[in-house]
Amino acid sequence: MEYIKGKPYFCNCNKKIKQYPYLKRDIECELLIIGGGIDGAIANFYLSQKYDVVLVDKGRFGCACTACATALLEYQLDEYASDLTKYMSEQDIVLAYQSGLNAIKKIQKFISTYGNHCDFNLRPTFLFTNSNFSSKDIITEYEFRKKHGFEVELFNSNNNPFPFEIKSGIYCKNGGCEFNPYLFAKQMIENSQNQAKIFENTKIEELIKQKDGYLAITNFGEKIKCKKILIATGFNWEILNKSDLCYRFVSYSIVTEPLQDFTWYNHAMMHDATTPYHYFRILPDNRIIFGGEDTKFKQKPINEKKANKKYDKLTKDLFNLFPKLKGKTKIDYKFCGCFGTTDNNMGLIGTSNIDKDILMFISCGANGIINAITGVDVIDDILSNKPNKLIKIFSPTK
Numbered sequence: 252m253e254y255i256k257g258k259p260y261f262c263n264c265n266k267k268i269k270q271y272p273y274l275k276r277d278i279e280c281e282l283l284i285i286g287g288g289i290d291g292a293i294a295n296f297y298l299s300q301k302y303d304v305v306l307v308d309k310g311r312f313g314c315a316c317t318a319c320a321t322a323l324l325e326y327q328l329d330e331y332a333s334d335l336t337k338y339m340s341e342q343d344i345v346l347a348y349q350s351g352l353n354a355i356k357k358i359q360k361f362i363s364t365y366g367n368h369c370d371f372n373l374r375p376t377f378l379f380t381n382s383n384f385s386s387k388d389i390i391t392e393y394e395f396r397k398k399h400g401f402e403v404e405l406f407n408s409n410n411n412p413f414p415f416e417i418k419s420g421i422y423c424k425n426g427g428c429e430f431n432p433y434l435f436a437k438q439m440i441e442n443s444q445n446q447a448k449i450f451e452n453t454k455i456e457e458l459i460k461q462k463d464g465y466l467a468i469t470n471f472g473e474k475i476k477c478k479k480i481l482i483a484t485g486f487n488w489e490i491l492n493k494s495d496l497c498y499r500f501v502s503y504s505i506v507t508e509p510l511q512d513f514t515w516y517n518h519a520m521m522h523d524a525t526t527p528y529h530y531f532r533i534l535p536d537n538r539i540i541f542g543g544e545d546t547k548f549k550q551k552p553i554n555e556k557k558a559n560k561k562y563d564k565l566t567k568d569l570f571n572l573f574p575k576l577k578g579k580t581k582i583d584y585k586f587c588g589c590f591g592t593t594d595n596n597m598g599l600i601g602t603s604n605i606d607k608d609i610l611m612f613i614s615c616g617a618n619g620i621i622n623a624i625t626g627v628d629v630i631d632d633i634l635s636n637k638p639n640k641l642i643k644i645f646s647p648t649k
Contacts, residue, residue: 291306332392479608
């Protein structure tokens, strides 16, 4: 199954993730994490501080969907609060927003401890529209956030600081952060506590239920005996023989060449309210990454012809937004990858309905990385038999 296509910008760099060996012996652990993308990297870093953890991936760490993430990390969810009330209470929506802000602080703490080797920056966020119709939704969302104490400003055509027209937009000064997701996964893995129990190119072919947990059999026949399994395989659920855990889509991205003397207000991370929506930010070498135009993921290779049409549409929309760049700016990178979402925009994180000893760690949504940072505490509390208010809204069985 093909989950990415093209040349991802983020892993096309000189800072490669340290290569780890494949498993060559039978081993035991408390917790086996299957999947070494950014979800697995986050889970492995934090959980290996408290538990005996083994991390495996069937390929190289961080080189699949992680490399295709645009990494605009925001506390807001994919949909407006008013739409999410069909799936969550107002209290739970506020809790999700607050947890997103806490996740940004948690990432900042990690960077301050281990150094900034992944182009991390705190950034404001801007959700905007140039439509009178959707402007009403923006204003309703702004009022919801103000009501619950979130720091937001409402911009319109009269006070718009951005170099394109808007009808209305929500500006959050402390709303998000950005980094290179591939290099962040590298930092997480290389600073974890279980360096001797991390294995690449180790595919789990079979899971065998035992009285006290599971036996995982690798592609080379080695056995991993564990009490519990954490599935962090992104949107590839082959090991579970599943294809419908959440709604899966393909998101497309383009990256410009480095731009001279180009910026916008406070380097804000952008998200428009069109259908299909677009999201974009300025990269450290002053390129623009511009993504969106999502299509449904199908159980077959990503169609290259369709992908090229999407790249052309993204290029047209980018130059319509910034006409001064048209005819002067090359597109250096084009790539796409699978992502998933759920009805309430939260991840599938917690005890599965497959077996009590199989835990899910699939961070869904446009802010899936934020969900993973938040969700690892949910997994920790489940393993420790502690209550957590987020268990319900992250539950894979919701």
